[in-house]
Amino acid sequence: MSEPIKIELTIPSISDYVGVARLTASGIASRMKFSHEEIEDIKIAVSEACTNAVQYAYGDHVGQIKLVFTIQDQYLEICVKDNGKGFDVSAPVEEASQDPDKIGLGLGIVFMRSLMDKVEYKSSVDQGTEVVMIKKLSVAHSADM
Amino acid sequence: MVLDLNVSIREKNNVPIIDLEGEIDVYTYPKLSDALKVVFEKFPQTKDLIINLGNVRYIDSTGLGVIANGANQISRLSNGYITIINATPQIRKIFDVSGLISTNFHMMENEDSAISHIAGSHNS
Numbered sequence: 001m002s003e004p005i006k007i008e009l010t011i012p013s014i015s016d017y018v019g020v021a022r023l024t025a026s027g028i029a030s031r032m033k034f035s036h037e038e039i040e041d042i043k044i045a046v047s048e049a050c051t052n053a054v055q056y057a058y059g060d061h062v063g064q065i066k067l068v069f070t071i072q073d074q075y076l077e078i079c080v081k082d083n084g085k086g087f088d089v090s091a092p093v094e095e096a097s098q099d100p101d102k103i104g105l106g107l108g109i110v111f112m113r114s115l116m117d118k119v120e121y122k123s124s125v126d127q128g129t130e131v132v133m134i135k136k137l138s139v140a141h142s143a144d145m
Numbered sequence: 146m147v148l149d150l151n152v153s154i155r156e157k158n159n160v161p162i163i164d165l166e167g168e169i170d171v172y173t174y175p176k177l178s179d180a181l182k183v184v185f186e187k188f189p190q191t192k193d194l195i196i197n198l199g200n201v202r203y204i205d206s207t208g209l210g211v212i213a214n215g216a217n218q219i220s221r222l223s224n225g226y227i228t229i230i231n232a233t234p235q236i237r238k239i240f241d242v243s244g245l246i247s248t249n250f251h252m253m254e255n256e257d258s259a260i261s262h263i264a265g266s267h268n269s
Contacts, residue, residue, distance in 0.1 A: 015172040019148035022170070022203075040203075040235045047205050051171040107206035107243055114242045 005071040011050070013063045013082065018050045021067055025078065028069050032076055032137065041115035042076070042135050048108035049080035049131045057084025057129060075117070075136040083128040089121055149173060152180045154187075157195075158260055161188045166200035169208030177208065181215040185222065192225035193263045197256065199231030209243050216250045226251055228259045 009024050011017040025046040029039045046067070053065045063084055070077040112119045116133040123129035150173035151166040161184045169177060184194060196212065198204070212227065219225040227250040232240065240246050253259040 015170075018171050019168065023148070037235065037238075043203065044205050044239065047170055051205065051207060054171055107209060111206055111239070111242060 002073055007069040007071070009067045009069075011065050011067070013054050013058050013065050013084070015051075015054050018047055018054060021050045021065070021080075022047045024067070025069070028071065029076060029135070032071060034076070034135070034137065038135065038138075042078070045112045045116045045119075045133055045135075046078060046080065048111050049078075049133070052108055052131075053080065053082040053084065053129065056087065057082040059085065075134050078133045078135075079130060080133075081128065081130040086123045086125050086127050086129050088125060089123050150176050152176050154180055154184060157256070158264065159191075160193050160195055160260065160263055161191055162195040162197060162256070164197045164200070168203040169201060169211075170203065170205050171207045174207045174211050177211045178214075181211065181218070185218060190223055191219070192223045192267075193228060194219055194225070195228050195230055195256065195259050195263075197230050198233075198236055201233075201236060204236055204239055206243075209239065209245060212250065213245055228253055228263065230254070230256055230259050 007024075007028060009021060011021055022043045026039055026043050029042045034042065050065055050067075057063060057065070063082060066079075066081045068079040068081075070079075109121075112131070112133060117136045118134040120132045121129070122132075149167050150169055153164045155162050155164065163177075163180050163184065165177065167173065184191075188194075194215070212229070216227045219227060229240070229250055229252045231254075232252060237252065240252065246252055251259075251262070253262060
């Protein structure tokens, strides 16, 4: 069992840099020998987590979004964290998805949960939001690590 | 790798077609929103709109949200539909996961099949 490898990336909470986070995730997943389809799944999940932070975390001002990729033998863990206003995780999200300038929040969470093996959301008002996602390597790929 | 979206609008057999190339995310989706506005202004009575995703490598919830809003708009304006063509397997998967296909728009293999389907639906 190898020591986990951590790779960190911090981007500003503006839409221009969500693609940079996606490309980083793609490069790391590719290095871990995830399949093409799995890499696409990871890209979407990372993008959705960052998009939620861009659209909701900091209101009108720009903050930071920190991503930590932890490479384990059998899986990739991705933590996406902001220090923004947070939200009540028990509150419904349908209201926000009706805003034409903030399209897709509800779907974003659906995608993260559907495309990753595990997703945990931690958020509280005024204390930011943290999303931790895990994608497991398939047996055939993890044997090569 | 280009993290951008190129958009062009054309017409075939009186059906507006939006050709997209690149990636649709929170940064690029306004270009698709603008294209939909242009189409609905130029073709206010159209019952059909084709969106060609053949050269789209990536789409997420923001892109799907824009297309779903467009589908709602054409439904309100003319009881029409949006038809998606040339989607790659990965992009089809995203549409499938979203659960939007059956309610909001059609998905067809390519432009010819979409045009034939639209012509057939108007003749029936």
